[in-house]
Amino acid sequence: MSLSSACEQGVAAGGQASSGAIRLAIMGEGRMGTLVRATAEAARTEADEPAFEVVAQIGFDLSAADDAPAADVLVDFSNVATLPAVAAYVRRTGAALVSGTTGYDEAQMAELRSLAEVAAVLHSGNYSLGVAALRHATELVARELPGFDVEVVETHHNQKVDAPSGTANLLLDAVIDAEEAAGRGEYHPAYGRHGMVGARDPREVGMHSLRGGTVAGVHTVSFFGPDEEVSLTHRATSRQIFVNGALAAARKMAGKSAGWYDFDAVMFA
Structure with missing residues (x-):
């Protein structure tokens, strides 16, 4: 699938384009930032017009954010260290x-979260529509299988x-x-296990991280009960799915009033 067609699928999830290209600023020039730019520049509306105009891309020189042109939307898939530059840009431009x-x-x-006082802010740990479905499925299974032990395993590149x-x-x-909505008490994470940890706490959720190679992302939630197991898995084969979701979200977020927005509410309302 070409960058253009891939983006068309992702942007289509964001709804009909408004007239005129959305002005886009990008924080970061790494793998995600580069892919966001390439996909945005290839994206076309149903009228075969550019869907986005990239007006700025800020890399290692974070001071460039001080003079970068104002955009309708700032897309940030960079690093926690860029937050001061992100915050300054949003406060200055209202993007x-x-x-x-x-x-x-x-x-x-x-x-x-404080940026939501001056601009529309959407933050999500994942912009894949498939992961959104996985999250809903996880909540459903957790509710329907009381007493099952839950373990989460995620795998990413090195x-x-x-x-x-x-x-x-x-x-x-x-x-x-x-679990808490069902009145089954307070649950808590257990980040890996080592040594004589004792019997498993029935209210813990095991959290395990694997790192290696070029894996774009695999997430599995397993529910272990008496004599049976249910596992839910999402596999990302490339970063393109996250870029498509982010650009679809950018289409939705452009022009929204200041506030803190939820990915599911923005994309599926």
């Missing part, structure tokens, strides 16, 4: 933010710097929310 950067600590997440992945954390939240 909507579509953020897929993971690994933020609590203080950094608070700073990200260059990924944070663990567990943002997607694994989304799946963890889905399990915890379902």
Whole structure:
């Protein structure tokens, strides 16, 4: 599938294009930032007009954000270290933010959320529509299988710097929310196991991270019960699915009023 056709599929999920190309700024010039730009520049509307105009791409020189032209949407799949530049750009220009950067600590997440006071902000650990479905399925199975032990395993390439992945954390939240909504008490994560850890706590959710090669992303949620097991798995074969989802979200976010937005609500409402 060509970049153009792949993007058309992803952007189509974001709805009908408004007249005129959406002005796009991109934070980061790594693999994701490069793919976001290539896909955005290849994307066409149903009227065969450019869907996006890339007005800025900010790389290692974060000071470039101070003078970068204003965009309708800033797409950020970079690194936690760029947050000050991201925040400064959004506050200066009022651009909507579509953020897929993971690994933020609590203080950094608070700073990200504060941007919703001045701009439309969407942050998600995963922009794949398939992962969104996996999250819903995980919540359903957790609710319907009381007493089953839950383990989450995620696999990524050997260059990924944070663990567990943002997607694994989304799946963890889905399990915890379902269990607590069902009145089964407070659940908590157990990040790997080593040594004499004792019997498994029935209210823990095992979280395990594998790193190697060029794996784009594999996430499996397993439910272990008496004499049976249910496993849900999503495999990403390339980063293109995340780019398509992010650009579809950018189409939705352009022009929205300031506030904190949820990926599912934006894409499926």
